[in-house]
Structure formats: C-alpha cells, structure tokens
Amino acid sequence: MKNLSSGETSPRPKPHRAGFTRPLAVIREALATAKSQPVASIVSIVIVAGMCATVLLTTGRTVGAQQAVLGSIDSAGTRSIIVRADADAGLNTGVMERMANIEGVEWAGAFGAAHDVTNSAVSDGSKVAARTVWGDHLDLLGIPRRQPVTDGTAWASAAALEQLGMPDRIGGISSDTGADYAVAGEIPVPDYLGFLEPLVIVPQISNTTDPSAVSVLVIIAARPDLVSPVAQAVQSVLAVDNPTGVTVTTSEDLATLRALIQSQLGSFGSNLVVIIFALTALLVAAILYGLVMLRRRDFGRRRALGASQGLIISLLLTQMAVLSLIGAVLGSGAAAIGLGVTGDPLPGAAFFAAVGVLATAVGTSAALLPALAAARRDPLKELRVP
C-alpha cells in the first residue's frame, strides 16, 4: 500500500506516533473539557461525593458498629476450644504432634497440671498456680520468639506478678515441687486464657519419646465457623486412656451468634450499597447523556476533525473518572468528619478505600453509554447549516 503521507510539496508536521494519542494528552484534554463545563462537572462531583458520603454514613456506620460488636464477641473467645483432662485421663503432649496435621488451627497450647509457686525472695509469700506449657507459637502469648525455651525460665501475667510481689517483673520463684525458676518478664493474657489467671507459665519443648501429662489443651481455630469441625478433629486425636475424664468446651454457640450478626448486618449493608450505587450510576449516566445531547455538535465537530470513536470514548471516560475520583475523595472526607463528629465508629481505612474505588468505578462505568452515544454523532448531521 502506498504511503498516504508521501508526495507532499511542502513540509508538514509529522505525527508524534501516527494514530496514537498519548494518554497524558487525553488526560489533559479531559481535564480541560471538564474545566470548560463547570456546571456539569460540579454536578457530577456532587453526585459521586453524595454517593460516597451516603454509603459511608449508612453502611459505613453499620460496618463500623458491626466491627465493634464482632470485636467484642471475638474478645470473648469465639474461636476457642478448651480440652480439660483429669490426671488419670492420660492426655499427654503427644497430642500436639498429632494435631499438627489438622487444618484450620491458628494456635494450640498444652498446659500441664498446676503447681504452686511463691516468690523466692519473700518468705510465706502468696502462692500462685504455675503451669508448664508446650506449643510452637508461644510468641502469641508475648514470649519473645528469640527467647530460648529453657527449663529454668518462667513468664507471669500482671495479676500473677502482683500476687507474687514482683513489681520489677523479674525475680526468682520456687515451686512446691522443689524446682526453682527465673521469671523473665510479663505476658499479656489473651481472653481465651483468662480462666487460667493468675497465670505463671514455664515453656517447655515437647519430648516425643517421653511425653508429659497435659491437663488443659487450648486450641484457637482460624475462623469462628471452623470451631465445630476443628473440635471434632481434635477429639479424634486426643488418644486418651479414659475418655470420661476429658471435657471439651467450645465457643461454638458464640461463633454461631457471631456468624448470624455478621451475616445480617453484612447483608443489610451490601443491599444498601448496591441500591445507592445503582441510583448514582443512573443519575450520572442521565446527566452525562443530557450533556452529550446538549453538546452533540461539539462531538460531531471532533469526529469531523479527526477524533476516532475510541478517542471520544476515552476522553469522556477519563473526564468522568477524574470527576468521580474528586467526588469520592470529597465525599469520603466529609463522611469521615461526620462520623468523627457524631462519635460513631469508623469502618476502617480499607472500607473507605473500597468505597472510593467503587464510587470511581461506578461513575466511570456510568459514562460508558453516554460516551458511546457521543462517539456515534454524525458530523454531517451535527455540522450542516440549514
């Protein structure tokens, strides 16, 4: 095919890249067009900002409350499974190895029988129950990961330290079994171990050839809905001599309640979001379509002067994406201030970001049909003067 640009008799400007309009040039033109139509641009921004603010002040507030309620329920231990074993039940640390293959376990710790300890430096000091503990992730109890687990180191909760009379959080303790330990520091006690307070623990490495007796086994499931299946799996690997000496307590009821609350509040929120976004998309599309009809002559002119259909669609979508982004930022900011002023819980940065991204996407998508209409304007029909 012959080069259509050849055969010229005078120098002509060369295209930067034939047929390729640079993205920055499209963005610049979209911004300039938005600026040249202030009323339509402001209305579009206000609609998207209104959408964001409405979603955040309704669903966002619900999500914030939901997160607060679920947080409270979680703090009560919605994912915990407690296995208590009598001394003659025969539960030993071998269970930890058997549980390693169970899916859905976030954390597990085996506690030995309680034995009294007192502050070595205080004669007739208060007795506190200490327990040996076995587990692979004791750092979750606040024990530094780099701390070597040795026979002589113990960790105590704030309540235990107070009873032992150790304001400096370190010191020596003596067991009624005759063993001495060095308290290395304070550990926070998670809610699911609250029943063991005041807590002094002595971390140990489990010995598979000579397993030790376990009196309490605490398992935390990865999710509340996994509590029941994990509990069943754990019971199947307990391998105790006397099953009647074992009791298993789970938070299954609490987990069910949690799931119900999450489902109902989540469903209410998502339905509302869909309705608000759909209405906004409709409004944006209607406004843009009206704008296209009002300015159809301009689109006809652009087509005549060399704008491809693709370029016109890109220009309108970019224009609406920028306006939607501005609207999303303004609406989110206003909603955050509103929630802060009323003292309502904020739904979290991720929720804000998701609403902003979704609002921008909805605004931009709503521009697609008007953009297609604009791209199909007929230059002859629009530019011809009767």
Added chain:
Amino acid sequence: MRPPIIQARGLTFAYNRSHLVLDAWDESFAAGEVVAVTGPSGRGKSTLLYLLGLMLKPGSGQILIDNTDVASFGDARRAQLRAGLFGFVFQDAALDSTRTVLDNVVETALYRGEPRKPAIRRARELMSQFGVELQSTVKPGQVSGGQAQRIALCRALLNNPRILLADEPTGNLDPASAEVVVRAFHAQAHSGAAVIVVTHDPALVSQCDRRVEL
C-alpha cells in the same frame, strides 16, 4: 497536469432507498487546484464533501487518495487520515464556544498525536498571519463572525493539509474576510494541496481554478 491527490470513482450514496444523492459519480482533484463544487440545494454538495472527507461511507464506489482506496477503511484509520491529511472549514466556523480560540486552533493536534507545544507555536504563526492574534483567554463568543472563520481557517491549516475541504466558507462573511479566506485557499493549493470548496457564492466560484457542477 499534476496527478490527482483524491479521486471519486463510481461514488454512490443514498440516505434511504427513495433518496439517491450521488449515483456513480466520478471526479479527480489534483494538487495545486482550487475546485468549486456548485449546484442547486439538495443535490448532495455537502454530502459529497463529507464523503470525500471520510466522514461518511459511500454505498458503493471508491475514494482514492494517492491511488489507495480508503473508503472501506475502519473508523480509526479514517479518523487518522482526517486528522493527518485533511483540513476542514465549515460554514459557521464550528468552534467550541467553551474553549479558548487557541485551544480551538490546536484541537486537531490531539487527534494526530502531535505534541501540543509545537502545535501552539504553529497556531500562533497562523493566527498572526491571518490577523487574529488574540489573547490566549479569548473565547469564540468574544470574536466577530469574520474572526471566527479566520480562526477556523487557522485550525484547518494547522497540519498543512494536503486536502482542504470547505463547506460554504464565505457564506457568512463580509467581502474583506471572504477575500482573506480565498487567498488562503490559493496559497494552500500553491503549496501542493487540493482545495475543494462547496459554495453558492458566485464571487468565490469565479476565483476558483475549476468548477464541478452537481
């Protein structure tokens, strides 16, 4: 005789079955000539111009540019040719009233993928040449009809087009402004372009190199 830049071969176009506008129409337009297309209203002069300008697709026939049939090209390719090879002058200037006159003149640079700065330099040269050196903030609503048409002329000439199409370009102009437009057409033709003008204006027809009657 110079070789034709743009040719119509067997060009047929109808808006509907009962309204045949062009029927197997043949014509060639060479570099260096200013051709007036004349005829009574409703004979398809503007339609012909928009067909030659690749804004409409013919029902049948060919539009050859440098002996290449471009009538069947897709939208993007035809848009690319419009932006690169053609210049258009419309009867009422067809400027964007919401943008500055400078933005109007450089508009087509965007469609060619041409950087804006050199386009602005060339636009200022043209605006100076045609006596419309206006402040950069001036919008089309603030200029006279004659100035608007000269601004539209600057826009059409920004890419130094090889084919310049004009639809009643002097229809709304006073004689002095019309003279500026006619001189610009001849200058562009002299630089190697084919200039095709649809007009009813006998004065303009008399200044063209050739006349095609529809």
